[in-house]
Amino acid sequence: MTKLPYVFIHPMLGSDDAWAAFLAELPNGTRNPELLSQLANSPQFDEFDQRLPWFFPAESNCGSLQNKGERAVIVFSADISPDNHEALTALESQLRQASRKLALAASSSIKLPASGTWDYLLIDASHARSLPPYNLLGMASRTVIGITGLHTQNDREWTLANASSFSTGEYLLARSAMPGKADMTKLKLLKLLSLIEGDASTSDLEDIFREESKLSYSLLRLVNSAAMSPRSPITSFGQAINLLGRRQLQRWLQLLVYSDPNNGQHPTPLLPKAAARGRLIELLCSRLPLDPALEHPEDMAFMIGTFSLLDVLLNMPMSEILNQLPLPELAQQALGELEGPFGKLLSAVCAVEKRELTVASEKLDALGISPEIYLDTQLTAISWAAKIRPAN
Template identity: 40%
Template sequence: MSLPEASPFPLVGLKAVTNAQHEWVALAFDIVADPGGALNALQAVFSYPDMQAALAPLDCIVTAPDLAVTDPAQLRSLPSSMVMFRVPLSACTAGSQKKCKQLAEQGYRLLVEGEGGIHAGQAGIRSMAFDCSENVPSELAMLTMPGPHLALNVDTQARRDAAKAAGMAWFCGDYARHPDPDAAQGDGTSRKRLLALLGLLARDADSRELEILLKQDPALSYHLLKVVNSAAFALSTPIHSFGQAINVLGRRQLQRWLQLLLYARQQDDGGANPLLPLAAVRAAQMEALVKLRGGDRDQQDMAFVTGVFSLLDVLLGMPMTEIVAALSLDLDVVMALLDRAGPYGELLKVVEQDRPDSSALRDLELDHETWWRSLLQAYHWAIQVSRNL
């Protein structure tokens, strides 16, 4: 395969924004464009076929082009019902307030980067985006705008808790991947049962064996039946037994849903598990990239497994070496999970990044548009998974 030619399509990264219940409410865009080409890059991304439908109903948070040189009328091609603009503190100054107001009048919601105070309100800005990696904003700063306010760089559970206590409603960061080490990861019996189920799935066990183990886990059983009876399958007759569920889904789909359902357990605070959609994105994008590169169905399945299992060490609070030792996985999958090596490991290293650089994609013979297509497919599927679970 020859190296891809330079792509005119911008390099795009996405990062999920969650609410207090760990549910996805928006996606933060990281779009790399040539100097002076931010507007063209935005228009290329938002005019991409089926883009808006794929990411609905989530809001899309993008950095506004330089308001000093951009006419708000130029942004009308972007859907105001979907797009939220991040603007710098300088947008609150007298010179830029008028343009911010025009955007607000067009229906766009604006977030100011930092404590804009009363000047932000005068510019039609209703929300704040604040770097909470070390500090949280003052209570007074949030009182001047109705919100929702976005906490950025929330990379630990402690920082998320601090931002939430300060009054922030939306959160963006890696806190899901770095849970509180003192938090309970589930009792030993639960972990052993999960590993046993994973082992059965890995060796394509008999449906009866799966059914026996599922009955021992009420939460997993509930979620499986909920999935099968969801609108995604549009069944005329409700499914009430595991045997029926297995028959309806088919073994390949059953394996995929169960692999994801392992992440579906409710958190102690009553919210969803923030690892679930992240695992879904990784799995779906790994599969999409392998398919786009010409991989067969077995290779796509192994790519999916690699992505969905890549967060099991975080979920179970166990070393990946112990998890892999309990499962019967293909050697390429094992290499990817343990060392990020081999064909799937190289892909996983890129998929784990919120936005890889162009050289990393070139090394894998991927262009920017192929990357965006796989990302769009993955986030669309993860959004649907989260809604059905």
């Protein structure tokens, strides 16, 4: 592991499944104020919606955060080690005098504070669910509550019914235990993706859109989103091909599977996650030991990142999905086995999203990706994905 720890950024979901906050974390017991200062001073930080709070660990507090006003919320742990108690108590007093926004990360071994004592309360789902009924509802009258450590859809549903304003998204990585009914629109989209990967003709692609009008509607909403921002609206599949080109359009088709085919008003939260994964792996692929003869490695990297959540979306084993897609062996290896250079990077990204931060740090370090590079790449990828909001 590197001498300086990594900083990991986790988008947090609001009640509408859109990103509503961001949590910056380091592996337990580590601090890196220098890297947090790099984050706060990055021009990309100011590209995010400035109404959304960012949570930063108090142990790594840095002066740069003071210029971010209410966007930067400093998180103190209820379970402070004796070695840090005096310094963190002094810091808390200083920040309270400066009227800064503060959060408490609750501990199951310590009683919750009174409502209004802290601006925000971050509490693990297992701890929250063990509390007496209505405890969080009373707390929420004067304190904004965020839930962390959600591992199932049931955890997510519980938080929405119990006064939570936002939560982390580990549960998005878990497939449902119940087999779902096949979604014909998504099955046709898999056929479309298969045609694209097989370099099918434009007329063959257009036939799929004629069969399923919802796909065409959703695609046009997606390519006209803020992330694309065309000078004039794209109004047809043919126009999209002419303006974007097949390679660029292919990327949007890869994301289309995560979009709501009915009205686009409530897209699955897997859409921005898949977009961020695709962009992140694309940006980092130049750091991987790839065969110089590999053509367009960035395109393959983006595809691997976006396709890596298809098993969750379709509630199907990845092996079954890969049987339907004519992907190159390198992509099959990455998606099916988490092996090869792309697979090892994907494995590290999955560990980050599960909030297995020490494991993620070791995997990234083994790939030769420094904390500084990974932080900058996270910001770029998450900022890009945050702009993908299908136009009304």
